[in-house]
Amino acid sequence: GENVEQHPSTLSVQEGDSAVIKCTYSDSASNYFPWYKQELGKRPQLIIDIRSNVGEKKDQRIAVTLNKTAKHFSLHITETQPEDSAVYFCAATYDYKLSFGAGTTVTVRA
């Protein structure tokens, strides 16, 4: 099955700085890569996703890049704000069930 590794496990950034989270996946058949933001005790919420036929996607302050050859994808958050503090999960799938990374706890310092 798919194995997703995510780094770093924790990330502390100054408000206004950028945050970058990186993930690698093992199954070259995976074709859909969503990113979820989860606040404590709440549901994972999709913030951005990318399919394997696209190399980069941007939505306001959030961007995701995908390198199929290297089997890695990254989340970039620019101009971080305190409300960006949460746990972020990357995921990968080729057959619809999601395999998640272990998560990154992002703390934005005011």
Place this chain on the structure above:
Amino acid sequence: AAGVIQSPRHLIKEKRETATLKCYPIPRHDTVYWYQQGPGQDPQFLISFYEKMQSDKGSIPDRFSAQQFSDYHSELNMSSLELGDSALYFCASSLVGPSSYNEQFFGPGTRLTVL
């Protein structure tokens, strides 16, 4: 917009008891997924249903079973509960098809505590 509904939101059970969690997907979504999330962990896929048929199975214990009904709602049945079953259980739904992006929408979760 309608979201995924889960009930109950909180459930407290004793060891060896049974529990039933319910999930109501977003209208017109044809696929339901169940995930288990332990404290400080990532969600782990348990099982999924497409058009009321089991479509995939993950790390679901034999003590657990699930089904999807004619109205597309799904139930996760858990028997002989163990302390380690204490977790957040999420249901997600999506619309699967050649023109869809398979975006999975998560419900609010059921927090199960086994004492």
